[in-house]
Amino acid sequence: xxxxxxxxxxxxxxxxxxxxxxxxxxxxxxxxxxxxxxxxxxxxxxxxxxxxxxxxxxxxxxxxxxxxxxxxxxxxxxxxxxxxxxxxxxxxxxxxxxxxxxxxxxxxxxxxxxxxxxxxxxxxxxxxxxxxxxxxxxxxxxxxxxxxxxxxxxxxxxxxxxxxxxxxxxxxxxxxxxxxxxxxxxxxxxxxxxxxxxxxxxxxxxxxxxxxxxxxxxxxxxxxx
Numbered sequence: 414x415x416x417x418x419x420x421x422x423x424x425x426x427x428x429x430x431x432x433x434x435x436x437x438x439x440x441x442x443x444x445x446x447x448x449x450x451x452x453x454x455x456x457x458x459x460x461x462x463x464x465x466x467x468x469x470x471x472x473x474x475x476x477x478x479x480x481x482x483x484x485x486x487x488x489x490x491x492x493x494x495x496x497x498x499x500x501x502x503x504x505x506x507x508x509x510x511x512x513x514x515x516x517x518x519x520x521x522x523x524x525x526x527x528x529x530x531x532x533x534x535x536x537x538x539x540x541x542x543x544x545x546x547x548x549x550x551x552x553x554x555x556x557x558x559x560x561x562x563x564x565x566x567x568x569x570x571x572x573x574x575x576x577x578x579x580x581x582x583x584x585x586x587x588x589x590x591x592x593x594x595x596x597x598x599x600x601x602x603x604x605x606x607x608x609x610x611x612x613x614x615x616x617x618x619x620x621x622x623x624x625x626x627x628x629x630x631x632x633x634x635x636x637x638x
Contacts, residue, residue, distance in 0.1 A: 415595035423574035424454025452544035463625035483556035547603035
């Protein structure tokens with residue numbers, strides 16, 4: 414069974430599989446927080462720009478770890494719903510909206526914390542590599558893909574260390590290329606495939622963005638102390 418020491422190890426292994434994109438002015442976009450350490454290793458190896466795309470899972474009211482959808486940060490937030498699961502679980506529209514309201518507030522908090530007044534990297538016309546630390550239901554990644562397609566990248570690549578086989582097969586149809594190092598069956602949970610899957614602190618996200626290469630090779634602003 415494929416395992417990773419931690420997210421940085423997963424990023425280094427993914428970077429080796431993405432070497433063809435070095436020198437292409439690629440943009441590596443991470444899904445915070447777990448995707449950031451993975452993406453930072455890829456961006457460093459490819460000498461690419463690093464930025465984030467804010468997306469939040471919409472967890473079931475009675476089982477928050479399982480997704481009934483996702484919401485992506487955009488001028489008009491993009492909501493992706495898992496209609497079959499919502500109907501099967503009996504979640505009401507009011508309950509769904511309550512979760513959306515809470516996660517919109519969290520998106521706003523993270524936007525202020527991670528991005529502040531800094532402009533996001535340009536997506537249009539570029540090769541964009543979307544990175545997370547793994548995919549299970551795929552709701553969060555799907556919301557990110559929908560949001561990115563509206564920004565008109567020249568090419569969209571999804572890169573993840575590990576994913577559920579059915580989810581990876583479905584997502585492969587949504588992007589120009591999908592790189593996934595392992596699709597184990599049975600899948601279980603993403604954390605099963607890491608020796609260290611500790612939660613990524615906000616401070617680590619801020620530091621990674623501050624150290625990233627910006628447009629024209631400029632470094633980001635110094636991380637706050």
